[in-house]
Amino acid sequence: MIPEGLTFANRFDGVTGSAIREIFKYLAKPGMISFAGGNPSLAALPDTICAELAHDVLLADGKRILQYGATEGYPPFVESLSRYLSDQYGFDLELNGVLPTTGSTSCMDLLLKAFLNPGDAVLVESPTFLGNMQTLNLYQARLVPVESDEDGVRLDKLEEAVQKYHPKLFYVIPSFQNPSGRTLAAGRRKPIAQMAAKYGFLVLEDDPYRDLRYTGEHLPTIKSFDTTGHVAYMGSFSKIISPGLRVGYVVAQKDILRKCTIGKQGTDLHTPNLNQAIVDQFLRRGLLEPHIQSILPAYREKMDLMLQELEAFPRGTSFTRPEGGLFIWVEMPEGFNATRLFDRAVEANVAYVPGTHFYPCGGHHHTLRLNFSNSTPEQIREGMGRLRRLFEESL
Amino acid sequence: MIPEGLTFANRFDGVTGSAIREIFKYLAKPGMISFAGGNPSLAALPDTICAELAHDVLLADGKRILQYGATEGYPPFVESLSRYLSDQYGFDLELNGVLPTTGSTSCMDLLLKAFLNPGDAVLVESPTFLGNMQTLNLYQARLVPVESDEDGVRLDKLEEAVQKYHPKLFYVIPSFQNPSGRTLAAGRRKPIAQMAAKYGFLVLEDDPYRDLRYTGEHLPTIKSFDTTGHVAYMGSFSKIISPGLRVGYVVAQKDILRKCTIGKQGTDLHTPNLNQAIVDQFLRRGLLEPHIQSILPAYREKMDLMLQELEAFPRGTSFTRPEGGLFIWVEMPEGFNATRLFDRAVEANVAYVPGTHFYPCGGHHHTLRLNFSNSTPEQIREGMGRLRRLFEESL
Numbered sequence: 001m002i003p004e005g006l007t008f009a010n011r012f013d014g015v016t017g018s019a020i021r022e023i024f025k026y027l028a029k030p031g032m033i034s035f036a037g038g039n040p041s042l043a044a045l046p047d048t049i050c051a052e053l054a055h056d057v058l059l060a061d062g063k064r065i066l067q068y069g070a071t072e073g074y075p076p077f078v079e080s081l082s083r084y085l086s087d088q089y090g091f092d093l094e095l096n097g098v099l100p101t102t103g104s105t106s107c108m109d110l111l112l113k114a115f116l117n118p119g120d121a122v123l124v125e126s127p128t129f130l131g132n133m134q135t136l137n138l139y140q141a142r143l144v145p146v147e148s149d150e151d152g153v154r155l156d157k158l159e160e161a162v163q164k165y166h167p168k169l170f171y172v173i174p175s176f177q178n179p180s181g182r183t184l185a186a187g188r189r190k191p192i193a194q195m196a197a198k199y200g201f202l203v204l205e206d207d208p209y210r211d212l213r214y215t216g217e218h219l220p221t222i223k224s225f226d227t228t229g230h231v232a233y234m235g236s237f238s239k240i241i242s243p244g245l246r247v248g249y250v251v252a253q254k255d256i257l258r259k260c261t262i263g264k265q266g267t268d269l270h271t272p273n274l275n276q277a278i279v280d281q282f283l284r285r286g287l288l289e290p291h292i293q294s295i296l297p298a299y300r301e302k303m304d305l306m307l308q309e310l311e312a313f314p315r316g317t318s319f320t321r322p323e324g325g326l327f328i329w330v331e332m333p334e335g336f337n338a339t340r341l342f343d344r345a346v347e348a349n350v351a352y353v354p355g356t357h358f359y360p361c362g363g364h365h366h367t368l369r370l371n372f373s374n375s376t377p378e379q380i381r382e383g384m385g386r387l388r389r390l391f392e393e394s395l
Numbered sequence: 396m397i398p399e400g401l402t403f404a405n406r407f408d409g410v411t412g413s414a415i416r417e418i419f420k421y422l423a424k425p426g427m428i429s430f431a432g433g434n435p436s437l438a439a440l441p442d443t444i445c446a447e448l449a450h451d452v453l454l455a456d457g458k459r460i461l462q463y464g465a466t467e468g469y470p471p472f473v474e475s476l477s478r479y480l481s482d483q484y485g486f487d488l489e490l491n492g493v494l495p496t497t498g499s500t501s502c503m504d505l506l507l508k509a510f511l512n513p514g515d516a517v518l519v520e521s522p523t524f525l526g527n528m529q530t531l532n533l534y535q536a537r538l539v540p541v542e543s544d545e546d547g548v549r550l551d552k553l554e555e556a557v558q559k560y561h562p563k564l565f566y567v568i569p570s571f572q573n574p575s576g577r578t579l580a581a582g583r584r585k586p587i588a589q590m591a592a593k594y595g596f597l598v599l600e601d602d603p604y605r606d607l608r609y610t611g612e613h614l615p616t617i618k619s620f621d622t623t624g625h626v627a628y629m630g631s632f633s634k635i636i637s638p639g640l641r642v643g644y645v646v647a648q649k650d651i652l653r654k655c656t657i658g659k660q661g662t663d664l665h666t667p668n669l670n671q672a673i674v675d676q677f678l679r680r681g682l683l684e685p686h687i688q689s690i691l692p693a694y695r696e697k698m699d700l701m702l703q704e705l706e707a708f709p710r711g712t713s714f715t716r717p718e719g720g721l722f723i724w725v726e727m728p729e730g731f732n733a734t735r736l737f738d739r740a741v742e743a744n745v746a747y748v749p750g751t752h753f754y755p756c757g758g759h760h761h762t763l764r765l766n767f768s769n770s771t772p773e774q775i776r777e778g779m780g781r782l783r784r785l786f787e788e789s790l
Contacts, residue, residue, distance in 0.1 A: 002650050003624035005595015006563070010512050017657040021466060039463050047457025054449035054669070062442025066637035068434050071416060102497055102641075102663040109662045113533070117405050135661035138508070168401070200400015229398035242461035244668040255397050262412040266530035267504045267662060268497040273639040274449070275667050 011118075015137050019130060019357040026346050033383035034351040038178065038326050039374040041302075044295040045242055049287065050278055057277040065273040071264050073100035074276035080283040081249060089251075090224055091233070097257040099264070102271045104208055104236035104248035108132050109267065111169075111204055111232055111250065112139045114259040121165040123201075125153050127329075127358035127367070129178040132171065132206065143360040146170075150320075152177065152184030155191055162199050169202050174222060176209040176325025179358045179369035183323055186219045193222050196230035202256070208236035208248075211292050213324035214300035229253030237279050239326070240292050245275045299373055302380060303328070306372040309384035314395050326373045329355070331366060332391065338368040341394055350386040406513075410532050414525060414752040421741050428778030431746040433573065433721050434769040436697075439690040440637055444682065445673055452672040460668040466659050468495035469671035475678040476644060484646075485619055486628070492652040494659070497666045499603055499631035499643035503527050504662065506564075506599055506627055506645065507534040509654040516560040518596075520548050522724075522753035522762070524573045527566065527601065538755040541565075545715075547572065547579030550586055557594050564597050569617060571604040571720025574753045574764035578718055584617045591625035597651075603631040603643075606687050608719035609695035624648030632674050634721070635687050640670045697767040697775060698723070704779035709790050721768045724750070726761060727786065733763040736789055745781040 002008065020036060027034045058065060065074070072078065082098050085091045101107045116122070118140035124133070126145030136143055144165050147157045153172060161167070172192070174184040184192075196203045205222045223233040232252040237245065250260055264270070282288045306328055310319050316333035332338065339354040355367025372380060397403065415431065422429045453460060460469070467473065477493050480486045496502045511517070513535035519528070521540030531538060539560050542552045548567060556562070567587070569579040579587075591598045600617045618628040627647040632640065645655055659665070677683045701723055705714050711728035727733065734749040750762025767775060 003595075003597075003648055004592070006510070006597055006625070006651075008654055009508065009510055011508070012654060012657070015657060018660045021660055024465070037463070042458045042462065045458055045461040047453055047461055050461060050669075051450045051453035051457060054453060055446045058442055058446035058449060062446060063437045063440055064639075066440040066442055066445060066639045067437065068432070068633075068638040070419075102667070105660075105664040106662060113404065113406070115401070115404050131660070131664070134657075138658065138661045197399070200398075202398075202401055230401070238463075243463045244459075244461045246663060246665070246667040253398055256401075259403055259407060262407070262410060262529075263533065265413045265416060265500075265526070266533045267501060268641060269500040269526070270641070272497070272641040272667055272670050274445075274670065 011138050011140055015134060018134055020353060023351060023353060027351060029346070029349065031349045032351060033349060033375060033379045033386070035370040035372065035375065035383060036351040036353045037374060038371055040239055040243065041295070041298065041373050043298065046291060050242065053278045053281040054274065057274070057281060061277065065277055069270040069273045071261050071270045073271065074273045074280065077276040077280040080280050084283050085251060089221060091251055095229060095253055096251050097254045099250045099257050099260055100271050100276050101248045101250060101264070102268055103238060103243070103246035104206065104234050105131065105135065106267070107234040107248050107250045108135045108204070108206070110260040110263045112136065112141070113263040114256065115168050115202065116141055121167040123158065123161050123165070123167045123170040124360060125172055125177065126360060127179055127355060127364070128171065128360070129173060129206070130357045133360060136171070145360045148180070148182065150182060152182055152188060155188055158192070159195060162195065162201065167201050169204055170196065171204045171206065172222070173206045175207055175219070176212065176322045176327070178209070178325070179327050179353070179355065180329040181320040181322030181325055181327045183219070189220060189222045190225040193225035193231055197228040201230070203231040204234060205231055206234045208239050209325040211240050212296070212299060212326065214296060214303065216323045223251060229256065232256060240288065241279060241282060245278060247271065247275050247279045302372040302375065302377060305377055305380050306370060306384060309380065309388070313388055314392050326371050328370045328372065330368050330370060332368070333395065334366055336366045336391070336395060339365045341390065345387065345390055348386050348390055350383045352387070406533050406535055410529060413529055415748060418746060418748060422746060424741070424744065426744045427746060428744060428770060428774045428781070429746040430765040430767065430770065430778060431748045432769060433766055435634055435638065436690070436693065436768050438693065441686060445637065448673045448676040449669065452669070452676060456672065460672050464665040464668040466656050466665045468666065469668045469675065472671040472675040475675050479678050480646060484616060486646055490624060490648055491646050492649045494645045494652050494655055495666050495671050496643045496645060496659070497663055498633060498638070498641035499601065499629050500526065500530065501662070502629040502643050502645045503530045503599070503601070505655040505658045507531065507536070508658040509651065510563050510597065511536055516562040518553065518556050518560070518562045518565040519755060520567055520572065521755060522574050522750060522759070523566065523755070524568060524601070525752045528755060531566070540755045543575065543577065545577060547577055547583060550583055553587070554590060557590065557596065562596050564599055565591065566599045566601065567617070568601045570602055570614070571607065571717045571722070573604070573720070574722050574748070574750065575724040576715040576717030576720055576722045578614065581614045584615060585620040587617050588620035588626055592623040596625070598626040599629060600626055601629045603634050604720040606635050607691070607694060607721065609691060609698065611718045618646060624651065627651060635683065636674060636677060640673060642666065642670050642674045694768055697770065697772060700772055700775050701765060701767040701779060704775065704783070708783050709787050721766050723765045723767065725763050725765060727763070728790065729761055731761045731786070731790060734760045736785065740782065740785060743781050743785055745778045747782070
């Protein structure tokens with residue numbers, strides 16, 4: 001009950017909180033094996049390195065780190081991050097600037113704050129990441145799903161939707177998409193950047209999984225084809241260093257970035273300096289690349305194991321075979337209901353995310369998302385066995 | 396130039412960025428003595444303690460700290476903070492909950508997100524903190540200034556404005572107000588909580604300076620008189636531990652806090668665990684109170700020195716004599732223009748914040764805000780001398 005006479009803002013109409021964050025509550029149950037969430041493996045989190053780096057940076061530059069920082073970022077980190085982005089990604093840092101953020105959720109928040117009025121159309125892949133759908137809903141966006149296939153969003157459907165809805169933004173996750181695990185084909189990337197310039201909308205390229213590639217080669221980002229400022233790139237160190245540190249960044253055309261910076265003055269003033277300084281040390285000491293290489297084999301092994309377990313699932317089960325990332329997307333035969341079955345899965349001590357939560361318009365109850373990174377091989381074997389038996393019974 | 400075809404959101408109409416953050420750009424000038432800003436003294440920032448605490452918590456609980464955390468906060472910190480708030484502040488944690496935030500700017504953002512629709516009336520003290528005015532403007536609030544006197548906001552003017560404007564919120568800084576340095580009188584606090592319950596609006600009690608008291612006794616918070624949930628309390632460790640760590644908190648009625656939590660899922664997902672864990676250790680190890688006691692004498696000495704320097708200012712200068720906090724408010728004789736004089740002050744290597752920026756409707760060019768915490772006694776003597784000579788010349 002809200003205190004008498006008070007009313008909440010309209011932006012909360014119909015927003016009830018993240019389904020995944022609600023699901024988390026069940027996961028504390030003893031014996032639970034969770035394929036919900038998108039957590040990195042605990043083994044992949046560099047706690048002793050971070051302990052040393054935190055200690056070092058606070059002794060070396062503690063006064064600056066503990067004092068108010070610039071909204072534009074902790075200067076040494078802005079420098080090392082810019083170098084990293086121009087070396088690794090080839091981003092043009094004349095047209096664009098870089099803004100460190102408090103995780104990539106905050107990139108999304110700042111970009112939506114900069115651009116969206118209530119009712120503005122935003123195109124999204126279907127399915128797409130439910131966390132950012134909630135962020136979009138809080139800005140009262142009109143979400144328009146665009147059909148995807150195994151190569152990511154379909155260009156014909158995208159252009160059709162652009163012509164019909166005149167969107168302000170198109171939100172896309174190009175690498176090992178959340179939730180589908182699919183990667184946007186190389187050949188579709190430049191056309192998306194061109195379409196944005198032609199029709200005058202902004203692409204929000206959300207790319208937190210890019211470095212978790214287990215097979216194949218890195219693809220050029222959509223942003224790398226952007227010569228006009230119509231693509232904003234959202235990066236994150238959550239999946240390759242630590243999500244708990246909350247360090248992400250936006251790369252965007254300078255006037256867009258300036259609006260994000262002004263918006264950020266009103267959300268958290270600046271991203272904590274200590275967290276930026278720790279990531280800065282990963283970059284400066286050359287720790288990032290070896291760390292990523294050290295975590296990839298176990299992730300790949302887990303993914304392969306989960307895929308292998310899926311082979312034994314009932315006839316009619318189909319699933320993606322990602323080249324990286326954290327998720328496998330499963331489509332069960334029509335009639336199967338992963339949403340309804342969720343409670344029974346929790347009873348059987350195994351959890352997933354029902355696929356319906358990833359669709360702007362719901363439905364698709366025969367789909368589900370599985371995460372493999374946050375379980376041990378033994379848990380994957382055992383948990384997938386539980387799921388398989390449950391699914392067999394229910395068909 | 397914004398890329399072709401794109402348009403920014405209406406919420407940015409007329410919002411140009413924080414005047415203080417703009418002023419900061421001038422402060423890098425060699426020899427500059429700055430009484431602008433509201434930075435703690437560098438000497439007061441506990442860098443070696445934080446280095447040790449960061450190292451300890453990452454070794455002791457590093458996997459949990461580096462993993463995704465709960466939006467509701469890092470559990471040990473929620474526990475120690477709740478105990479601290481109920482011991483030190485007497486807050487009723489049955490009616491209310493506590494939400495750790497990424498600095499107190501983010502408290503403001505989350506509460507406005509929870510409540511404000513564009514055009515909603517919000518009452519503010521006049522003058523008030525310009526940073527949060529910007530945050531209010533980004534939510535397209537209709538700001539209604541309420542007259543204050545030496546005891547803080549006037550109750551008759553407040554009730555008049557409530558009856559006339561039916562505000563959703565009243566934003567107030569009760570202790571050593573920013574910018575005025577004034578403290579809301581004890582006798583005005585309970586009536587404000589009662590008025591909020593009677594008329595059905597929410598008081599946002601922003602209280603980051605409370606523990607920086609140099610004389611007199613702590614006053615009860617407005618929140619301590621709230622029995623109905625009509626007061627939300629915004630606290631911060633920025634002024635007593637470190638602003639760069641960005642750790643603040645909201646204490647609010649549980650349904651209000653739930654909306655803030657859902658909003659926070661869409662802004663930064665959660666406040667970084669490491670930063671919460673460091674503050675947690677300050678509380679658990681009993682380091683906070685001795686640390687506060689250790690920084691107060693130097694702050695008091697600086698304030699007294701600045702007040703003494705102000706005595707020599709031209710006849711007709713009046714100024715507040717705060718019991719704590721970081722700021723002294725100066726009113727020069729009518730006709731004096733602190734806004735216009737700012738550039739000449741910067742030329743003379745001394746900076747302040749023109750008072751006009753703290754008024755929702757501008758004007759008041761004869762006023763200015765001085766910060767004493769971030770300068771040495773020598774800088775205060777020298778800088779106040781420069782200001783005095785400049786002011787004398789210009790009168």
